[in-house]
Structure formats: structure tokens, C-alpha cells
Amino acid sequence: MKGLYENEMKLEFLSKSNNEAFARITVAAFAAQLDPTIEELADIKTAVSEAVTNSIIHGYENMEGKIKIIAKIFANTIEIEISDSGKGIENVEMARKPLYTSKPNLERSGMGFTIMESFMDEVHIESVIGLGTKITMKKVIEKQEEFENDKQLEIIGAE
């Protein structure tokens, strides 16, 4: 029986900073089946990198914990869920604000959520103090080539 999703993957890793690259590259490789443009792929990699970094720095405050990623594909949309069991976000509204950071001493720019929100089509934040944070992001990948092909077929058909 066909499920709700056409494809799905799960990834779990320790909250170590050298896993930031591992996480974004893995999600990008999974997203590649939607045939995204280089720009769309860069957007996904950046958004994943932001969320994973937030879990490491803010969720676990550099202590060891586990970060989980579930990515799902349905039609031309990729949904990416990134969760941790860290300390949670005290004020989600504040965290979403551009340039706001709770850790300015670490040279953090406070642009993490702003980047996620502008690079992805949807970003949801669920956070419970003491339990953790879950970020769910969606991005629609436009099917460029097929669109071109359809157009070509139309042109051929019209002849």
C-alpha cells in the first residue's frame, strides 16, 4: 500500500559541531531526488545547518545530546523535521526576531531563524522548556525541466 509520503529518511547523530556539515550534506543528498536547482539545494543546506547549529549551541549548550532529523518527500515538497531533547527556547517570538541572539559573546549574528524562514516556504517551531525543540520546515521544489518539456510538447502539438 502506498503511504502518505513517497519517500522518507531518518537520521540521528550526536550534537557535535563537526556533524553540522554531515547533516546538511545528507539532507541535500536526499533532497536531490526532487531535482532542485543549485540555489534551492543551497537554501536547504543553509536552513538545515542553522537548525542543527541551534540545537548544538542553544539546545544542548555544547553538552552531548542527540539530534534527530526526519525528512519526507511528497509530490514536489520536502519536509524536514529537526529535533533535539535540549533545554528548549524560552521565548520563541524573540528567537524568531532578526539579529536577536541569546549568545552575542559567541559572535552569533541572530540571523538563524530569519534565514530558515526566508529560504524555506514554511517554518514551524515547537519548543518546551526542559524537553526540547522541534523545527519543521517545508520547501516546494518547482519542476523546471518538466515544465519546459510540457511547453515543448504543447508547441509540437500545436504544429
Add this chain to the structure above:
Amino acid sequence: MESEFLKEDKLLLIKITEEIDHHSTEKIRRMADNEITRYMPRKVLFDFSKVSFMDSAGIGMIIGRYKTANMLGGTVQMTNVKPSIQKIFEMSGVLKIIPLIKSV
């Protein structure tokens, strides 16, 4: 990271040769600050030609180096920044103090 100091122009060229994220910025920050404080350049030029990926950690990193250079009387510029990375710098407003220039 590779760097070169051009004495006659008091120009410090810093070429970043890896992806920029929270993990890599610690090393880049340390090495760049080391070179800036050592040469006290009039201008620091960051070359991004070898940088294929950057997230918001790069914004904090470049502002931090601007602060170091500025304290010692220098300015900071960037060159060869790919469109996907330029987009991130544009969003942060950092280009007002650290401009992009054409490659030299």
C-alpha cells in the same frame, strides 16, 4: 585558510579555503585574528573564491574580524563571494560596513 601580507599597500589577503559554519569559524577566527594583530593592516581583504557554503556563522565571523581590524585602524572588504553566500550577507545588512569588491 591562506594569507598573504602585501607590505607596500599594508594589505592583508585572507583566503578562506573551507565551508563556513559554526564548526569551522572557531579555527578561521583564531587564525585570522592572529594575522590581523600581527600585521596591523590598513585593509583586510577576505577572498571567498574557495568557499562553496556559508551559513549565518559567517556573518558573526566577518563582523568579529571587522572589529579586530577596525580597532587597529584597518578596514575589511570581501571578494569572489558566490550568489548563495551574498544573499546571506545582504540579509544581515553587513555589506554596509564590509563591502564586496571585484576581485583584484
